[in-house]
Amino acid sequence: MTDLHAPHDPHVRHDRHDLLRTVSGPLPVCAVRGPVLAHEHLALDLTRGTDPAAVLAERHRPAVTAELAVLREEFGLALVIELTCRGMGRDVRALARIAEASGVAVVAGTGWYHEAFHPPGVATADTGRLAAALTDEIEHGCGTTGIRPGVVGEAGSHGDAPSEPETRTLAAAARAAAATGLSLATHAQLGRGGLAQLELLTAAGLPPHRISIGHQDLLDDPAVHRKVAAAGAYVAFDTVGKERYQSDAVRLRLLLALLEAGHADRVLLSCDVSRHGYLTGEGGGGYGHLFRFFLPRLRAAGADEELIDGLTRRNPLRFLTGRAPR
Template sequence: MPHLTTVAGPLPVSAVRGPALPHEHLVLDLDRTGDDAAVLDAGRHLDTVTSELAALRAEFGLSLVIELTCRGMGRDPRALARISAESGVAVVASTGWYYEPFHPDEIGGTPVEQLTATLVQEIAVGLDSTGIRPGVLGEIGSHGERPSEPESRALLASAHAAVATGLSVATHAQLGRGGLAQLELLTGTGLAPHRICLGHQDLLDDPAVHRELAARGAYVAFDTVGKESYQSDDTRLRLLLALLEAGHGDRVLLSCDISRHGYLESEGGQGYGHLFRSFLPKARAAGVDDELIDLMTRRNPLRFLTGADTDDDAPATNANTDTDTESDTEEI
């Protein structure tokens, strides 16, 4: 039986009976301007985040959050452990490096081999001297159609570390761009495509790219659901239905990417529950059945993390269907 590595230790996949959110942030700090917007602070927001997750566990059976705040993003593994314990929702922590504007000094001109060793060490012994081990590499970032040179080194190091440790890699593709280049770079190391998730593809209005990524075996993340200032949910739904109609339901991951305290429900935002309360009902109304929703929201995240099918996995089924953004330095 495959196991996940969570902030509370190993967890058998059989224990995850409800949906997962595969790309979220529970604690982070990306403030570079002093306006405090791109922050989820362990001191100020931890109780609110915990309450939101606990409510989703009670209402929708939320069982797992993959938390992609990595090195240089203000991660706090002890806070993640507390959120998980108090909410009753399993949390998988991450390691790696975000895209270049947020690279810490340690990236510099450091060779890929040394960066790889840093990641492998964290995976083996835990994050920031806590003993809390990461269960995924992410969100490993790039911006533009091709990664910059430092971003390429970070991606390559993540891929080599994934091959060495058996973890999977989740990426940040700025505004959905560059996913094909990321996939090419990552798989060139020998990392299998089904251990890769290309991020933010719901911000790229290009169904052909989505089909190609899925056909190559990678996971396609529609992971900014509810961020209407970047993309409308109506467009996201259209893109999702097109990918499902092409037969790629087994390669879809859905999440909300809560990355600012203003997105929390307590501050009038859409919250972590927007996927369940708003987007999935629209998908059901468009003909997406519960079996396919379970595939996208539970079985796919587990298969992405472990590389193995769940015991009750079933073949993907197609949906029965009839049918300028914010500054990209702010996209998380």
């Protein structure tokens, strides 16, 4: 459970690792006592005129809010890391309304998705200018809302190596994250290119323990997962339930392999709800598929509650706060 209005005395000095920056304001880490969804979308628009279902619009807000509220009551859902960034139809005011109505804290993101969704202006801007734009948003808020992002992401690329524009946007995202103390989550399309992303981001000055490489459950390559984790970055198994792309049976096998290799503290879990058809009211698994279906299978495979708490709460909190590994 989460107390969205946990006491915060502005006169008391806090280490940056003690507070999360949510759409409702600063939230002490100690107030997050339930699980965290590490990569979700609550309001977005990826339609581009060709995919009308790739949207979570105003008409879907009641269903989104209701799902989160139920998960808060049923499983103690405490926090959602919402990774809709620039060019993806981000709406931070909607996120604030959803957080208030559901009682689930929400962290908003910033950055740029992969090249197909880059907004005008990115093509002609150098890395320094792009980094400055993100830093300004992180420090002063998104537009006129005053709502400040609490994570950079999902910063994207779409192949085995980032394209030239993606190289600039990823490097800018890393510079902004390094300058502001935020962590960074990536979009690696179909799980590809994660090692190239990690190399680029660390070369731009961001420590690996503040990086999460996205959609690795779509890549059936345990060796890559081990390399990412061994480097100190997080391996995101964040499309749980998306059977069209990968079966949960394969996800479970890949996750167990990573756990058996000793990397339980480097894993993040989520469902990446990114279109209205994934909502439970429309027949999808919704935001709760992880809790209702995948975690029971993980428990049946031998995971105890200490491990589950690490995967679903301690790991995403450590990632968000940027704490270095022990």
